[in-house]
Amino acid sequence: MRLALIGAGRIGKVHAASIDAHPDVTLVAVADAISEAAEALAAPRGAQALSVDEIFDDASIDAVLIASSTSTHIDYLQRAAAAGKAILCEKPIALDLEASKAAAEAVTHAGGLCALAFNRRHDPQCAALKAALVDGRIGKLETLTFTSRDPAPPPMDYLKGSGGIFRDMMIHDFDMARWLLDEPIVSVHASGSCLVDPAIAEAGDVDTAVVVLTTTSGCLCSISVSRRAVFGHDQRIEAFGSLGMLQTQNETDTRLKVVGEQGQVEEAPQWFFLERYAKAYRQELDDFYQSWREGRAPRAGLNDGVEALRLAEAASRSLELGRVVYLEEL
Incomplete structure (x- = not known):
């Protein structure tokens, strides 16, 4: 799996460490509102610091892990689904229930894999x-x-x-x-x-x-x-x-x-x-990868978030x- 990470803050760094430890997932790109943060996380791993637009437009990227601020989740979820990417998204989908329901329906309608990061x-x-x-x-x-x-x-x-x-x-x-x-x-x-x-x-x-x-x-x-x-x-x-x-x-x-x-x-x-929950984060990523590889549902999905x-x-x-x-x- 060629994976891009959106969000290079505290939780993004946690996910980056899990990606480092997974033998079948490669971090290829990092995006963040602060370009220096994206570069600092990407460079030591041989990944590129890209914009969100570049990540969604890159057909060679199989999946995205959304670890940015909550206010961005709905937009990135829908854009990633439209781009045909497999998605692992940090909780919550949004802070508003109706907006979360609408986003979940839109992403589900687009098809593809979408897992929600309930690591426990x-x-x-x-x-x-x-x-x-x-x-x-x-x-x-x-x-x-x-x-x-x-x-x-x-x-x-x-x-x-x-x-x-x-x-x-x-x-x-x-x-x-x-x-x-x-x-x-x-x-x-x-x-x-x-x-x-x-x-x-x-x-x-x-x-x-x-x-x-x-x-x-x-x-x-x-x-x-x-x-x-x-x-x-x-x-x-x-x-x-x-x-x-x-x-x-x-x-x-x-x-x-x-x-x-x-x-x-x-x-x-x-x-x-x-x-x-260090082990849980690694297992969460592996469940996402195995779901993508096997074409099965992840342990936690969008409806669980709603x-x-x-x-x-x-x-x-x-x-x-x-x-x-x-x-x-x-």
């Missing part, structure tokens, strides 16, 4: 939990619990354009909930507070939130998020069923535990998502109205 589906622990659920290891799933905490809030400039904690941060948990529950979600109830930084409240957002999802069968899913965890990136899932329980744990650098007179001592969790955003929209509305919001309202 590709994490080894999360994938193993999904497989165990499918195999019936814990019987009927009754409750699903997510803990998702960042070590510290992102810069305020980022927060102001992020779409809020539900669309920006919790959207990964919404996607994982849909994937693991594997049945329709009928209602969303959200509560939120600003406990970390008053400036976040001034920007119209919360930094601490709990959301409860209810499915058609009555299965309950709770998601607890915070913009602050002083010990590192706190990422855990518990699935409780009629025959037992499944859990994913925080990752540390070595998983070493020391037991002695001082008690049990373990390493702190890995600090941020860049470390915690539905995760629908849950984020419901959570935002629930917090604003102070009541349960039913998905049929959206």
Whole structure:
């Protein structure tokens, strides 16, 4: 696969490292609004720094990975699809649900492969939990619990354009909930507070939130998020069923535990998502490549992006109205 990367910022660099590690994917071009950033990422890899127009016009480029700012995603998705490129796009499709639905329909109508970058589906622990659920290891799933905490809030400039904690941060948990529950979600109830930084409240957002999802069968899913965890990136899932329980744990650098007179001592969790999900990003790229090679659907597609955003929209509305919001309202 000859692949072009659009976006040379923080997440673009993460994807570039995954491309470097893949034996069958070659980075041939990089585009960015800041030409110097594109050149800095492209040159050491023997790739070209091109404009977005040049990438879409180059028939020798098989695929594009869209890692630019959210506001550009819809335009680049539609142009890439029209150019016949396979597409891997960072989440979200857009911050607006109706615009996301329209873009997804347009790209789907154009045909071709389009994967959405919900990297947690590709994490080894999360994938193993999904497989165990499918195999019936814990019987009927009754409750699903997510803990998702960042070590510290992102810069305020980022927060102001992020779409809020539900669309920006919790959207990964919404996607994982849909994937693991594997049945329709009928209602969303959200509560939120600003406990970390008053400036976040001034920007119209919360930094601490709990959301409860209810499915058609009555299965309950709770998601607890915070913009602050002083010990590192706190990422855990518990699935409780009629025959037992499944859990994913925080990752540390070595998983070493020391037991002695001082008690049990373990390493702190890995600090941020860049470390915690390094393997997931590599697996995500490989799933995209294998989907392209085999002509099959990717593990996460455009509809998954739309539905995760629908849950984020419901959570935002629930917090604003102070009541349960039913998905049929959206």
